[in-house]
Amino acid sequence: MSTWKQKRFWEQVTVTESAGRFAVELDGRKVKTPAKAGLILPTRAMAEAIAAEWMAQEDAVNPHTMPFTRSANAALDKVQLQHNEVADMLAEYGDSDLLCYRADSPVELVQRQSDEWDPALDWAASELNARLQTRQGIQHQRQDAEVLKGLQARVRALSAFQLAAFHDLVSMSGSLILGFAAAAGWRGADEIWTLSRLDETWQEEQWGPDDEAQAEAEIKRQAFLHAKKFYDFS
Template sequence: MKRFYKQAQAVKNGDVYEVQLDGRSVKLPESKAPLSMPVRGLAEAIAAEWDAQEGAVVPDSMPLMQIASTCQDKVSKLRAAMHDQLMKYVDTDLLFYRTDNPPDLRALQEAAWDPVLDEFETRYGVRPIVTDGLVALSQPQALHDVIDGILSKLPDEAFTVAQIAVPASGSLITGILFTLGALDAERVLSICRVEERHKDGIYDADKYGQDPSIEKADKAMMQDLQACRQYLDLLAAE
């Protein structure tokens, strides 16, 4: 749609801050309730996304707006179902499944993934099982219980970030540690792109260039993860 407003700004309304376009509150896509933030900084950042639109309004260029809308419109109502979906990653996490051949790819996996499992074990006292077999793993109940507890204790805003980071990375362990601030966006990308980087080495991507589709996917993922980090940082700043 075309830009239909002249000014976007954050406006205090009681205990919250709304994003307004020419004095009218931005409404959530589904509930049609006003989009509201608990802190001014986040509302101002979302208003800046609206203000940066030129000609046409492009939702994909407003990641903070999308995260905040998901939190207020969906997570607040569908959290239990989303929780169950995330728990399915306990047995299918990318980090748990290793190759046995070629050896250099296995070495890259261990170098990228084992420190993440080390960090998780240090924090929570349980270490996932890993395999190089083809049969799906069944992780110990202790791991299921720990992760269930972690997700349950996250506030809606942090849960929203986990709900984005886990599917994006293919790893529940990685997504949780990213949400908690133990991993940054660059590290998450390197963790979940080990196989692609191995292929880059085989096909000499430094000389001939990276696969354009992978490069595009990496850029989109970085934008999403960086927006997630900014979202949580702005919430914590006030």
């Protein structure tokens, strides 16, 4: 296994603008993606966040401390090249959305799911023109094809940078509707993350917390919050 790490060679980190797009330069040299594409960014806010990450590097570059850079790289090197495939994969979450599959007991959990998840489905019906139907149990039942088609079109309409962020909002929450809700700012990202964890929280209340599971959930929560910030900067 290689232990080579890129050393910091630059003194100055600057943001440049050309034709309404932005780049980050290290001593006048534009940053490129791992695939050697130009790291051309849609907003100054994103470019400044990435510039701050490069400026914060000390002796050796540590990609794990550069989440905005990594997300932008993914948008350009991966998502941009297979945009519709990624969009369609995410749109499929609508047909088995977390919010639609409800417990049939105990009554307290049934009520909590209704109280906390129904408002998100109501928001989607109003703002996305997409009324998804709830089911009891875990057996898959297809949603209305026209509703799913409309949601798919909305996902496909996202830019590569938005879609890179949206991927994490949806896949980490398990819900296309919560992904849209987070992107739109329906509620705070932390609150939406908590909604996605309703079943896990219920189990913890019944049986007590598991330290390992909680640590893993916190890592995912931080990634979810980052995805929301990256979406907003897109």
